[in-house]
Amino acid sequence: MDGPIAIRIMIVEDHQIVNEGLAALLNDQPDMVVIGRAGSVAESMVLAEREVPDVLLLDFRLPDGNGAEAGARIRDLHPDVKLVFLSRDDSDNAQIAAVEVGASAFIHKSRAAAEVVDGIRAVAGGAILFTPRTIASLLDKRRTMAGQLHSLTARERDVLRLVAAGVASRDIASQLGISYTTVRTHIRSLGRKLDVHSKIEATAKARELGLVE
Numbered sequence: 001m002d003g004p005i006a007i008r009i010m011i012v013e014d015h016q017i018v019n020e021g022l023a024a025l026l027n028d029q030p031d032m033v034v035i036g037r038a039g040s041v042a043e044s045m046v047l048a049e050r051e052v053p054d055v056l057l058l059d060f061r062l063p064d065g066n067g068a069e070a071g072a073r074i075r076d077l078h079p080d081v082k083l084v085f086l087s088r089d090d091s092d093n094a095q096i097a098a099v100e101v102g103a104s105a106f107i108h109k110s111r112a113a114a115e116v117v118d119g120i121r122a123v124a125g126g127a128i129l130f131t132p133r134t135i136a137s138l139l140d141k142r143r144t145m146a147g148q149l150h151s152l153t154a155r156e157r158d159v160l161r162l163v164a165a166g167v168a169s170r171d172i173a174s175q176l177g178i179s180y181t182t183v184r185t186h187i188r189s190l191g192r193k194l195d196v197h198s199k200i201e202a203t204a205k206a207r208e209l210g211l212v213e
Contacts (some may be wrong), residue, residue, distance in 0.1 A: 006033040007124040010053035012070050013086075014039040014063050018109075022057065022086075025113055032120070041065040041073070048074045053081055055124050060087035060094045068097035075102065082123045086116060093208060096138045105129035149209050151193050157211060159186040163199060164206035 009026055011034060013019040023034045036051045038044040041064050044056075056074055058067035071083045083103040087094060090108045098106050104123040107116055119129060152160070155176070162172045169187065173180045187202075196202045206212045 006031055007120065008033060008035045008052070008054045009057055009120065010035060010044070010047060010051060010055075010074075011037045011057045012039075012041075012044045012062065012067060013037070013057075013059045014061075015059075018059075022116075025117065026057075026120070029117060032117075039063070041070045044070045045073055048077050052078055055082045055084055055120055057084050057086055057120065060085055060089045060098070066094075066097065068094075068101045068103075071098075071103065072101045084120055084123050091208075092138060092141050093210065096142045099130060099135055099138050100142075103130070145209055148194055148205075152190070156186050156190055156193075159183060160190055160202060160206050161211050163187065163190075164203040164212045166199075 009032055011019055011022050011026075013022065016039070019037050019039065023037055026032045026034050035053055036047040038047050040062050053074075056071060058071055060067045062070065067085055067087065075081055075083070083098070083101065083105075085094075085098045085103055085106045086109055087106070088109045090106060095106050104127065105119050106129075107119050122129065155178075158176060159172060162175065167175065169183045170180050173183045176183070190202065191197060194202070194205050196205050203212075
């Protein structure tokens, strides 16, 4: 008698050792088979043209984009594919992007191998490992960030990027061709609009808003 149909998994991970290790781990499971491995968004699209996975296991940060972009594009080809993110970047931005493309799980790379395997198995069976409260919280943060970003003028965004890059206020003035006083005015405005009170907080907020890497 034939056994159960194996879960067909595609891995999208740019670190070759991690990619190979995941493939070995998953192929060793009696109910899983890795049908393809890619190291970039572009490679994943080529692979998805000829393979139909049940589960897409994705790193978030890829050399030519991110896992959310890859997941969304592959879902256009295969609407039923389940998305599981396995990444060191578990920032709100990364998790929000994952939720917005319909991911079923987001697992940090520090988690045990057994948790990754169990997560894939659960997702393949129809489970969603984000709680409704987590999803609601992430989407609320997305709305807040979108409102904050919309509130900034183009010049304030320029100033924030340079502050986040560690550029001193007088050098910001020189680079942007504005006065030092104007730079200080923009920085005070950023503090009010974004509720930040130091360069460290401003840098963190710039990353959160996607203005800097």
